[in-house]
Amino acid sequence: MTYLPAMTTRIARLTSRALIRVGGPDARPFLHNLLTQDVETLAEGELRFGALLSPPGRLLFDLFLFGEADGVLLDVAAERREALIQRLSMYKLRSAVTVEADGRPIFVGWNGAVEGFAVDPREPALGGRRYGGEVGVNATEDDWQAHRLSVGAPDPTADAPADKTYPIEANFDLLNGIDFRKGCFIGQETTSRMKRRGTIKNRMMPLEFDGPTPAFGAEILNGDLRAGEVLSGRDGIAMALVRVDRLDGQLTVDGRPVSVRRPGWIPELAPTAE
Structure with missing residues (x-):
């Protein structure tokens, strides 16, 4: 991997995002059956993009999934973290999983590869993300939002009020946010039908x-x-x-x-x- 000079790379901490840690032996199959993304094959250190939908197939929560050795980190909107914890706990039933807030900070880096950052799975031009650790920042979250807009990627939390927008309208199908081969997930029937029929x-x-x-x-x-x-x-x-x-x-x-x-x-x- 080629690393660009530090002065060309921008790094910011995102206080608008927060983490949930899903652990336990059933963590991956539990999330796999709920989310639009394949979680069972998520490798340690790998970052994927996905969502939790309503049963009719509308966006409830956008999220990133980061694989850890004994669990999965969910990178979500800070203002909606508690709501997602409650929703996941409701689905938990007898699954051997734990769902809890994680206090590690979230960093984004762009304008060059940054060591220790996982590449943003939506679009390489968006840069990468890192969870935890001591990282020097040289940009603000506002700088990051300007960069995101320049790339043309929506912020589903800001742009799609919960349960009002279909994920394909927010380009999840083009930003690697939906695995159409994984089988069932909540809202799968409507999402797959829209993609199959091309009624977008x-x-x-x-x-x-x-x-x-x-x-x-x-x-x-x-x-x-x-x-x-x-x-x-x-x-x-x-x-x-x-x-x-x-x-x-x-x-x-x-x-x-x-x-x-x-x-x-x-x-x-x-x-x-x-």
Whole structure:
């Protein structure tokens, strides 16, 4: 592996994320039957991306899974950690597992490979993640969020209110967040049907504009037709949920011109009828 000079690499601590540790002899099969990602083959030191869905197939919790020798770390939104612990405890029943908060810090590194960081499984340009240890930081979480937006990756916690969005709309199928070969998981039937039939009419993509970010939920118009809505963002760029069949032509938000940028990791998207 080639390491770039330290001055070109950015490292930040994410206080918006927190850890849950799932341990015990049944940890991997327990999570495997619940989550969108294959957990049984998760190796020690390996990082994967996934989600816990509602039974109808909508996003409840986005998460990273990090394999340890005797358990699995779940990297989740800090504000939703306790809710996920309660949800997992409800599913536990007689499984030989423990579910508890883990206090280790979460670091992200980008703009070059960083020793001790696991590569972000969503898209290599996002960099890597590390759990625990003493790490020198030279960037802020706001810097990281700007980088994430530049890559075009949604923040499902910020952009997809719980139980309102399908994971494919948040590009989980394109960001290695769903293993369609693993078999059953909660919400699997709806998710697999959407993928199989190609009935994906909405996708999250970056929205670019001049000036401050429009309000969350602001309507994107193509002429008089609704083309989507603005999600989270910052000056000049935001994430948006857009209709892929209404992106040609002049788009506006509150009368301001805007444009949708398709990241290179998103293929050409042709809408299909149900």
